[in-house]
Structure formats: structure tokens, C-alpha cells
Amino acid sequence: MLQLTLSGLVVGRGRRALTRPIGLTLRAGEALLVTGPNGAGKSSFLRTLAGLLPPLAGTAAIEGARAADGEPARRPIEAGHYLGHRNALKPARPVGDELAFWAAFGRRAALRPAAALAAVGLEGTEALAVGALSAGQQRRAAFARLLVDDRPLWLLDEPTTALDAASQARIAELCRQRLASGGIVVAATHQPLDVGAARELALEPLARVQPATATGDDDGGWDEIG
DSSP, X not given: OOEEEEEEEEOEETTEEOSOOEEEEEETTOEEEEEOOTTSSHHXXXXXXXTXXXXXXXXXXXXXXXXXXXXXXXXXXXXXXXXXXXXXXXXXXXXXXXXXXXXXXXXXOOOOHHHHHHHTTOTTOTTSBGGGSOHHHHHHHHXXXXXXXXXXXXXXXXXXXXXXXXXXXXXXXXXXXXXXXXXXXXXXXXXXXXXXXXXXXXXXXXXXXXXXXXXSOOTTSEESOO
């Protein structure tokens, strides 16, 4: 069974800790909403899970999933998608070609590009350059990228940025479908994201909380947030 485990994870920039040690376990079908004011470390937390920032202490491990090469995944990103503030789509390329590239890169059978675009309400845009789409359409195209490469873990940073209410509801539905299929969704957001029952990790700027060490000790940290 899919399981994401954080053990004494301390998120930081350089040598400066942004969070207390975080310990929690998420299992198949569970969602975690990461909340908090600007500067609390929400984006850095997701980037750490995605392997883009090294943790100051502790570990993040995944079990019950396979990497693209068929071997058991050990790091979360080996079985996950990371969607940050940028959409990771080349503006000059046709939308359909860009999705086909990501499908081939991921090597995990999922929706074809046309079907993925239909799922996000972008039917008929395959031949358009990514840069010709509006900001909201580009964000939806980025979600289509998640649908052409089947990875069970989604790491989403402000997933509904630039989206209107109808598109926000569509993205929330895609997240619920990911959970229903046995996946895990971790999302940092300032806006409500209706993924059903979800746990919350409420981060605060470290200056506003009790001092914490970066030793990996969970004492005094965020442990099994529910």
C-alpha cells in the first residue's frame, strides 16, 4: 500500500531552519493541506519533498510505489509529480506535443494528451502553442501534464493559482479522483481546495513559535498532524 512517511523532517534554506521537525504518515487515499502565512515555509516544504531542496534534518520516504524504471520508489518524487508556481511547460511548443513529451519521459501509461486536455476543459487546444493560452489555461494544461504520466503522489504548490471558480472546482475534482484511485495529494494553498476529508499541516514562521533545533528530534515539532 502506498505510504509517505516524514520523520523529523526539518525544512530550511541554506542553514536556516524554516520549520520545526515534522513527523507524519500519509497513506493511500489521504490528502494533506499545508497552510500558513507567507514565509512559513509552505513552498520550501513541497520543494523538499520533491527533492529540490535538501532537508536540514530528517527524512521523507515513500513505500508501495514504483519509479519509472520499474524499481521500488524510495524518494517521494520517484513516484510523484511536483507542480510549483511555474507550470513546467515550454511556451513555444504546441500543447499536444508538450504533453506527449512528458508522457514519453514518464513511461507510465495514463491518459493520452487529447483525453488529458479534455479532462481539464481544454479540448481542441493540442495544436496551439502553450504561450498562446491564457494564464488560467496554462495552469490547467499543467494539470493535464499530471494526467499523461500516472504517478500516485501529487505535490501541489498553490494549485488553483490564476483559475476561476469553475476551473478550481475542476481541479479539486481531479484531486479527489487521484485520492479515490489510491493516490496521495499534498497541497500548499491559500485558497480552499475541496478534496474531501483532508488533514492539515499549519505552518508558522519560525520566529513566531518556540525555538526548534534541526537535529531530527520530533520533540516539540509537528508530529502526526491530523
